[in-house]
Amino acid sequence: MKMRKSLLLLAGIVAFSLVLESCKPDEPVDPIVQGPTAFVLNIPGNWPKPNILPENPLTVEGVALGKKLFYDKMLSGNGTQACADCHHQSDGFTDLGKQFSVGSKGDIGTKNSMPLFNLNWASGYFWNGRQPTLESLIKEPMEAHIEMNLKIEDAVAKLKADPDYPNLFDKAFPNQGISELTLRYAMAQFLRTILSGNTAWDKAFQASPANPTRDMTPAQARGYFAFIDENKGDCFHCHSPLNPFFGNSNEREFANNGLDAMPDSGFFVATGNMNDFGKFKTPSLRNLAFTAPYMHDGRFATLMDVLNHYDSGITYSPTIDPVIIKHMDANDNFKPVPRMTQQDKEDIIEFLMMLTDSTLITNPAFSKP
Numbered sequence: 001m002k003m004r005k006s007l008l009l010l011a012g013i014v015a016f017s018l019v020l021e022s023c024k025p026d027e028p029v030d031p032i033v034q035g036p037t038a039f040v041l042n043i044p045g046n047w048p049k050p051n052i053l054p055e056n057p058l059t060v061e062g063v064a065l066g067k068k069l070f071y072d073k074m075l076s077g078n079g080t081q082a083c084a085d086c087h088h089q090s091d092g093f094t095d096l097g098k099q100f101s102v103g104s105k106g107d108i109g110t111k112n113s114m115p116l117f118n119l120n121w122a123s124g125y126f127w128n129g130r131q132p133t134l135e136s137l138i139k140e141p142m143e144a145h146i147e148m149n150l151k152i153e154d155a156v157a158k159l160k161a162d163p164d165y166p167n168l169f170d171k172a173f174p175n176q177g178i179s180e181l182t183l184r185y186a187m188a189q190f191l192r193t194i195l196s197g198n199t200a201w202d203k204a205f206q207a208s209p210a211n212p213t214r215d216m217t218p219a220q221a222r223g224y225f226a227f228i229d230e231n232k233g234d235c236f237h238c239h240s241p242l243n244p245f246f247g248n249s250n251e252r253e254f255a256n257n258g259l260d261a262m263p264d265s266g267f268f269v270a271t272g273n274m275n276d277f278g279k280f281k282t283p284s285l286r287n288l289a290f291t292a293p294y295m296h297d298g299r300f301a302t303l304m305d306v307l308n309h310y311d312s313g314i315t316y317s318p319t320i321d322p323v324i325i326k327h328m329d330a331n332d333n334f335k336p337v338p339r340m341t342q343q344d345k346e347d348i349i350e351f352l353m354m355l356t357d358s359t360l361i362t363n364p365a366f367s368k369p
């Protein structure tokens with residue numbers, strides 16, 4: 001009896017030490033169990049936590065696959081167009097100064113291509129916010145007849161028949177392979193890594209948050225003060241310098257900035273709320289040096305055109321923002337009351353140029369693989 005007990009004890013110790021043995025950190029781990037490697041996002045500055053979907057965590061393999069897909073013309077009906085053909089890195093991921101993009105079959109769209117960076121913090125995508133996530137958005141440009149014109153199930157079939165993609169999908173999404181879901185997930189992962197925060201403004205703000213104009217040129221400093229002055233630019237309620245993206249992630253993420261008397265439906269499409277009619281995404285003011293023309297329909301070729309709009313071109317419509325309407329004369333049919341001198345406008349542009357991140361357009365991490 002005693003003997004059996006001590007034998008059992010011995011067996012227990014041996015089994016325990018075997019378990020310990022197999023947990024040694026330098027033990028090679030079975031590659032099938034290991035799975036893809038977590039991707040570490042280097043968030044610039046003190047920015048808030050990114051909204052990454054828990055079901056689609058970033059991995060090195062997923063991001064690399066997403067990048068290959070982003071640049072692959074195979075994902076269009078006639079093999080002539082990739083995402084990157086309307087979102088060029090050299091142009092802040094917009095479309096080479098074009099007002100409207102041209103689709104794979106030569107059709108011309110109705111919206112200005114959007115810049116792609118700092119996409120992790122938006123609550124809606126596209127100019128009218130109709131897509132809630134990057135993962136859900138991908139299907140639209142791929143399938144649209146006036147864009148890439150390829151049904152996503154046909155894209156999946158093409159990828160399955162390719163010599164390289166099956167292996168790359170297996171690595172990024174073990175045991176899942178190529179599907180509509182993993183295709184969307186991989187692309188979204190790459191988009192989420194395109195970050196831009198390396199600018200003269202960020203350096204000035206980090207060096208002296210209470211007085212960011214300390215090391216600015218006189219024109220940049222005047223421009224900054226005009227930008228935040230309610231009697232001059234009055235830009236900051238919507239494009240807040242305290243929001244790292246210079247777009248607003250709170251109640252003015254979508255706004256009506258007085259472009260048209262009869263606006264396009266805009267954000268109403270996403271919410272079904274009449275108060276959102278004619279509202280569009282408040283874009284980031286980062287990298288404007290690369291992303292002309294401006295606004296959802298690319299109507300303004302230059303930043304001076306944009307400043308002239310806010311000064312003397314604003315037009316009344318029912319959902320116009322209170323911050324815009326306050327610069328109009330209610331007693332005179334909502335005529336705009338100009339408030340900026342030519343010098344103010346030039347200074348604001350000088351300040352906006354501080355938001356240029358030239359590493360965005362050269363960083364090999366975002367370039368064609």
Ligand code: HEC
Binds near residue numbers: 104111115
């Ligand atoms: C034919 C040109 C064209 C192609 C090809 C294209 N896009 Fe776009 N992209 C646009 C336009 C135009 C918009 C704005 C559309 C709108 O608001 O209705 C846009 C908007 C976006 C946005 C929204 C950004 C934001 O801040 O809300 C993302 C993300 C995007 N595209 C990613 C992609 C991806 C990924 C692909 C490839 C699957 C792709 N695009 C292919 C022209 C294109």
Ligand code: HEC
Binds near residue numbers: 236310
């Ligand atoms: C009421 C909110 C609001 C105010 C105030 C405001 N903007 Fe905007 N801004 C927007 C919205 C919304 C858009 C996009 C509108 C559209 O395309 O339909 C926009 C677009 C822009 C664009 C075009 C960016 C691009 O990528 O196309 C620039 C540049 C800009 N604003 C600069 C300014 C400046 C400078 C000021 C101050 C003089 C200012 N904004 C004041 C909301 C605002």
